[in-house]
Structures are given as C-alpha cells and as structure tokens.
Amino acid sequence: MSAGVTRVGVVGGGQMGAGIAEVCARAGLDTVVCEVDAVAARAARDRIAGSLDRAVRRGKLSREAAADARTRLVFTGSLDDLADRQLIIEAVIENPNAKTEVFAALDKIVEDPAAVLATNTSSLPVMRLGMATSRADRVVGLHFFNPVPVLPLVEVVTSLHTSAGTTVLVEDFASRTLGKTVVRSKDRAGFVVNALLIPYLLSAVRMAESGFATAADIDAGMELGCAHPMGPLKLADLIGLDTVVSIAESLYDEFRESLYAPPPLLQRMVEAGLLGRKSGRGFHSYAQG
Missing domain, CATH: 1.10.1040.10 (N-(1-d-carboxylethyl)-l-norvaline Dehydrogenase; domain 2)
Structure with a gap:
C-alpha cells in the first residue's frame, strides 16, 4: 500500500467518482463511496457493478478479482461515514460552491489531522478548496481521466500551501497503488491537459x-x-x-x-x-x- 494508505473515501458516485472508487477497490483498498442520499448511493453501486461486469466480459478482469473488489466497497449517503478515512477524493459536480462546501464539511468530519483531502477537479483552483479547510497543506489535486479504469494518467496538482509530504504521498498512491502514470502541474486553471x-x-x-x-x-x-x-x-x-x-x-x-x-x-x-x-x-x- 502507498505510505500506509489503506482506507479511501470517494465523495461523488457519478461517472468519475464511480471510476475512481472502482480502481481503488480493484487495488485492494477499503473504499467508501459517499453520495447525496441513499438513492444516489445505490445508483453509484450499480454503476460500479456494471463496469466490473463489463471488464469481466471483455477479459480485462477475472470474476474472482471483480468479486473481491465488490467486497471492498461500501456505499453511503452521509459524509460522516468518511470520518476514519486516510485519503478522501472529492469528485462532485464541477461547481466551485459545491466543492468548497464538501471540503469545509470534510475538514470538520475527518478525524485524522494527517488525512489528505484531494480533489478530482478538472479546472478549479486547488488553493480555493484548501483555504476552505484548516489543513491547506494536506489538500491536493488528484485529477483522473475518463474512463478512469482505462486511462492511465493522473495529474497531481499542488497549491502554494500543499506540503512536500502530501505530494509524495499522493504521487506514490497514484503510481504504485493504482498503477497510474503521474504528471505534475502547478495550480493553474485547466492544469496541463485541459x-x-x-x-x-x-x-x-x-x-x-x-x-x-x-x-x-x-x-x-x-x-x-x-x-x-x-x-x-x-x-x-x-x-x-x-x-x-x-x-x-x-x-x-x-x-x-x-x-x-x-x-x-x-x-x-x-x-x-x-x-x-x-x-x-x-x-x-x-x-x-
């Protein structure tokens, strides 16, 4: 595991959030997916189950590995269930107010002061999200690409406050644990790719x-x-x-x-x-x- 990270949370179970949760579960991580309510949480569960089934049908994943991934996934409609997570990846709608609200709430809920809060934003400033918390040094951009289980790239985006230790942890997590290729970007709109x-x-x-x-x-x-x-x-x-x-x-x-x-x-x-x-x-x- 990457630097001791074994418990991951994903906020948002849409196309991107579901993909991120799937690759985390497939990598052997205890993964909690949080949606706005129980109905949306069930939809996220079905979305990931469908993706795992497609991977099995296409010969990209064994039935045993898919079944194992399912056992590592928990779905919830409450942010409170992310309190014990070591790394949380936000993947909600690309709206600055919505994302800021999530980070402010997570800052109060997550128990471990060393826990990292990451955003999958494709364009919004990481600094803005970090300043909504009391741990801006532990806030970082971790931008995946769609479809997450297929595309190998992750952009790691550091703000002026992101610590070197946070950067090393998420780069190691993305590359060693998830098997992704990492490119670094400064905190500018669009980052490298967009x-x-x-x-x-x-x-x-x-x-x-x-x-x-x-x-x-x-x-x-x-x-x-x-x-x-x-x-x-x-x-x-x-x-x-x-x-x-x-x-x-x-x-x-x-x-x-x-x-x-x-x-x-x-x-x-x-x-x-x-x-x-x-x-x-x-x-x-x-x-x-």
Missing part, C-alpha cells in the same frame, strides 16, 4: 458553428488525417458538453483569453440539455441503454 485540450475542442465547435464543416467531417478529418483516436466533437460529447463549458469558463476567468471563451452554440446546447453521450445527443446522436 489547458491544451479545451482550446482545441472549442475551435472545433466554432468550425461547426460557422458552417465551415459538419461535425462528422471535422471528426473524420482529425481521426483519419491526424491519427487521433477520437475526433474533437466526439470527445467533447464523451466528456460532457456541460463539463466542457465549465472548464472553458474557468480557463477564461483565469486567463481572459478569447480562445478559452465557450462559443454560443455550445452554451445553447447545454441549456437545451444536449450534453453528449450521457444525454443521448450532443454533436452526434447516441443510442440509449
């Missing part, structure tokens, strides 16, 4: 918005002409168009550069509930179920 990726996605949206090319042609051009595994608009649909807008807004707020501003078409699609794969329609249409 600071590069989001302007590219927004450029593709603007191209489609202007009528210069269709979504299908834009994606085919980048897949077949540049050997990208997925075109930019398909990727935006996979990420979730609401998440793309949130990250773009964070980048624009920080840097005030026009390339980060979300285009009107993207904003209208989010307002219309056309969020990509998770809603069944974005720049492309997807069969439900």
Whole structure:
C-alpha cells in the first residue's frame, strides 16, 4: 500500500467518482463511496457493478478479482461515514460552491489531522478548496481521466500551501497503488491537459458553428488525417458538453483569453440539455441503454 494508505473515501458516485472508487477497490483498498442520499448511493453501486461486469466480459478482469473488489466497497449517503478515512477524493459536480462546501464539511468530519483531502477537479483552483479547510497543506489535486479504469494518467496538482509530504504521498498512491502514470502541474486553471485540450475542442465547435464543416467531417478529418483516436466533437460529447463549458469558463476567468471563451452554440446546447453521450445527443446522436 502507498505510505500506509489503506482506507479511501470517494465523495461523488457519478461517472468519475464511480471510476475512481472502482480502481481503488480493484487495488485492494477499503473504499467508501459517499453520495447525496441513499438513492444516489445505490445508483453509484450499480454503476460500479456494471463496469466490473463489463471488464469481466471483455477479459480485462477475472470474476474472482471483480468479486473481491465488490467486497471492498461500501456505499453511503452521509459524509460522516468518511470520518476514519486516510485519503478522501472529492469528485462532485464541477461547481466551485459545491466543492468548497464538501471540503469545509470534510475538514470538520475527518478525524485524522494527517488525512489528505484531494480533489478530482478538472479546472478549479486547488488553493480555493484548501483555504476552505484548516489543513491547506494536506489538500491536493488528484485529477483522473475518463474512463478512469482505462486511462492511465493522473495529474497531481499542488497549491502554494500543499506540503512536500502530501505530494509524495499522493504521487506514490497514484503510481504504485493504482498503477497510474503521474504528471505534475502547478495550480493553474485547466492544469496541463485541459489547458491544451479545451482550446482545441472549442475551435472545433466554432468550425461547426460557422458552417465551415459538419461535425462528422471535422471528426473524420482529425481521426483519419491526424491519427487521433477520437475526433474533437466526439470527445467533447464523451466528456460532457456541460463539463466542457465549465472548464472553458474557468480557463477564461483565469486567463481572459478569447480562445478559452465557450462559443454560443455550445452554451445553447447545454441549456437545451444536449450534453453528449450521457444525454443521448450532443454533436452526434447516441443510442440509449
């Protein structure tokens, strides 16, 4: 285990939180998943069970390993059940107020003053979350990528207050315990990956918005002409168009550069509930179920 970390908590059981909890359980960690209520907690349990079953069907995981992972997972609707955790990873909605509230609450609930509070935010300042606690030196960014059980990268993001010991602990946890590849980033909006990726996605949206090319042609051009595994608009649909807008807004707020501003078409699609794969329609249409 990484530096003695055996008890992990994950706040949020959506697409990202469920993926993080799954890789923790598969790595042999005692993992508690906290959602807003019992109904959401059951949905998180079903989400992880479905992912484990798919891994078994595809030959990526043995039935025994999947069954073992299930025994290591506990689901709850109360943050109080995270009191004994050594490392807690927050993965709630990409909203600064929601995340700040979670960190302020965890700071009071978690018993061990040496426990680390990590955020899976894709763009928000880690410093802001750390300052909502009395342990800013133990707050760090631990940004996974979707789908978490498949993609090997984790960004470790340190604020001006994050201690060297916290950084070493989470890097060791991500690399040795979870088997991920770690890249370090300073605490700037978008970190490494999204600071590069989001302007590219927004450029593709603007191209489609202007009528210069269709979504299908834009994606085919980048897949077949540049050997990208997925075109930019398909990727935006996979990420979730609401998440793309949130990250773009964070980048624009920080840097005030026009390339980060979300285009009107993207904003209208989010307002219309056309969020990509998770809603069944974005720049492309997807069969439900």
